[in-house]
Amino acid sequence: DIVVTQSPESLAVSLGETATINCKSSQSVWYSNNNKNYLAWYQQKAGQPPSLLIYWASTRESGVPDRFSGSGSGTDFTLTISSLQAEDVAVYYCQQYFDSRQFSFGQGTKLEIK
Amino acid sequence: QITLKESGPTLVKPTQTLTLTCTFSGFSLDTSGVSVAWIRQPPGKALDWLSLIYWNDEKRYSTSLKSRLTITKDTSKNQVVLTMTNMEPVDTGTYYCAYSPSEWGGSSGWYVRWGQGILVTVSS
Numbered sequence: 001d002i003v004v005t006q007s008p009e010s011l012a013v014s015l016g017e018t019a020t021i022n023c024k025s026s027q028s029v030w031y032s033n034n035n036k037n038y039l040a041w042y043q044q045k046a047g048q049p050p051s052l053l054i055y056w057a058s059t060r061e062s063g064v065p066d067r068f069s070g071s072g073s074g075t076d077f078t079l080t081i082s083s084l085q086a087e088d089v090a091v092y093y094c095q096q097y098f099d100s101r102q103f104s105f106g107q108g109t110k111l112e113i114k
Numbered sequence: 115q116i117t118l119k120e121s122g123p124t125l126v127k128p129t130q131t132l133t134l135t136c137t138f139s140g141f142s143l144d145t146s147g148v149s150v151a152w153i154r155q156p157p158g159k160a161l162d163w164l165s166l167i168y169w170n171d172e173k174r175y176s177t178s179l180k181s182r183l184t185i186t187k188d189t190s191k192n193q194v195v196l197t198m199t200n201m202e203p204v205d206t207g208t209y210y211c212a213y214s215p216s217e218w219g220g221s222s223g224w225y226v227r228w229g230q231g232i233l234v235t236v237s238s
């Protein structure tokens with residue numbers, strides 16, 4: 001099974017600054033046949049279901065502000081939120097969908113305003 | 115517009131079997147590449163992927179819970195049903211169903227729509 005580990009568990013960032021969240025998978029989620037990384041990012045605000053932000057590690061879902069960007073390849077990935085706004089307070093999760101037998105999520109990173 | 119809604123009991127006793135239904139609209143589970151998954155979240159904790167069913171009736175289960183889970187679909191009713199046997203207090207949490215679209219004619223793997231979730235409490 002692929003284990004996905006996020007860091008940090010929580011972080012506090014000032015408004016207008018940049019937040020960086022890391023995600024590491026226990027094995028590569030890059031598929032050579034299509035040169036794609038099978039990793040997605042979600043945002044979950046308090047009391048709401050998760051909302052898809054990014055898939056294929058760096059493709060923004062329709063309607064997601066371009067302040068949100070994903071990068072990385074293989075086993076190491078990053079979600080970057082630039083020009084942080086108050087509405088970005090949430091818990092962020094990464095998810096691997098490389099292992100078609102069982103998908104898995106990271107443990108989440110809580111983002112707060114400093 | 116794609117919507118999903120979870121229904122079922124909100125309180126179950128230990129050792130009982132939980133049956134949850136996901137009723138959806140805006141897509142067909144007959145469409146190649148589409149899938150519906152169940153994901154749960156204990157209070158204050160992380161998302162926990164449980165199971166999924168594909169358009170072609172292939173099924174996947176969490177390896178740690180495989181012996182307790184069964185997922186089925188009723189395409190005519192636009193429903194996906196999850197059963198979990200031998201419920202324990204640690205199974206308390208919000209259970210979500212989520213929709214994964216097709217991509218290039220195959221399965222994508224990410225979840226673009228989620229239901230609001232149903233909070234299930236396991237207690238005697």
